[in-house]
Amino acid sequence: MSLVYRPARADDLAATDAMVVGSINELTVRHGFGPMAATSPPNFQLFSLEDDPDGLWVAEDDGEIAGFAWSSACGDIWFLAQLFVDPGRQGHGIGNTLLERTMQHARKSGAVHRALITFTFNRVSQGLYMRHGLFPKTPIYYLGAAREQVTKALPQSPLRAIEMDGSAATMEKLIKIDASALGVSREKHHRYLRSDSATTGVLLLAGSEAIGYSYLSAGGHIGPLAVTRPDFLRDAFATALRLAADRSVEKVSAFLPGTCESALALAVDQGMRITFPMLLMASPGYGGWTQYLPRNPGFM
Ligand SMILES: CC(C)(COP(=O)(O)OP(=O)(O)OC[C@H]1O[C@@H](n2cnc3c(N)ncnc32)[C@H](O)[C@@H]1OP(=O)(O)O)[C@@H](O)C(=O)NCCC(=O)NCCS
Secondary structure, rough: EEEEEEOOOOHHHHHHHHHHHHHHHHHHOOOOOOOOOOOOOHHHHHHHHHHHHHEEEEEEEOOOOEEEEEEEEEEEEEEEEEEEEEEEHOOOOHHHHHHHHHHHHHHHOOOOEEEEEEEEEHHHHHHHHOOOOOOOEEEEEEEEEEEEHHHHOOOOOOEEEEEOOOOOOHHHHHHHHHHHHOOOOHHHHHHHHHOOOOOOEEEEEEEEOOOOOEEEEOEEEEEEEEEEEEHHHHHHHHHHHHHHHHOOOEEEEEEOOOOOOOHHHHHHOOOOOEEEEEEEEEEEOOOOOOOOEEOEEOOO
């Protein structure tokens, strides 16, 4: 075994995605949940690499990808999108070494808060993150249901949804919403999502005021979604469910933090089922998301 740790390159990213998908599915199947992930073009990884190459690392063993770590920062928040080791090579310190590399990236970024989403049922990842100063904060449930199920007795959209355009005025509104919901600007993520032809975004209006936004994938997945006040969250999620239900998707899904009680209650009332229990881990003093639903564990 000749193990090398090096910055990731664009031409690694298809192979890292394949390894990550294999590692996720080995874990979720081993714990009785069935497979969770499928390979996809590594567009967001590539976007991140071009934005900040210091955040992506590979462990290479005789030319094969043995591990991958990927982090990025938005203002004060540093987020670990992925840390995965090939199932046949776990338990030999590769994850720890990759995490040390990404922690250097966190320090360099100057971000005050650090966060990630992991599997509630993985003792190894949680123990490893705690060793590095990241602690369990909030459960995040991946919920889903067939579209017909969600549509039943769904309230009319309480908010008005207008499709996002590419104007500077819309970006300004998105930046304001994120500042209220998360305390940082995510302008680069909105730019990325806008370039993704499989995703649509809406601004959510109460009267004439933009109080939130929501994205929806072509497959019926909601998120990221953010609102300017916690008490807007239920209406925002209800509107997002209505938009998803109006599409010709088979399934509707979302990641809902335990701190978003009103949205969770609505999801359960609409018959959505918990498929994967996940966990937000973060540095001390961070992690109470009450105005925000992430897109997925790799895309806060
Ligand atoms: C999580 C993962 C990245 C860790 O990488 P790894 O190379 O297997 O881990 P390492 O050998 O570097 O470190 C393992 C450490 O986990 C911790 N750990 C393991 N089991 C633990 C337990 N039951 N309780 C607490 N800590 C535990 C220990 O700190 C251990 O280090 P030690 O053996 O030196 O004490 C890897 O196992 C993996 O890919 N798992 C599946 C996918 C996953 O959950 N990824 C995280 C996604 S956010």
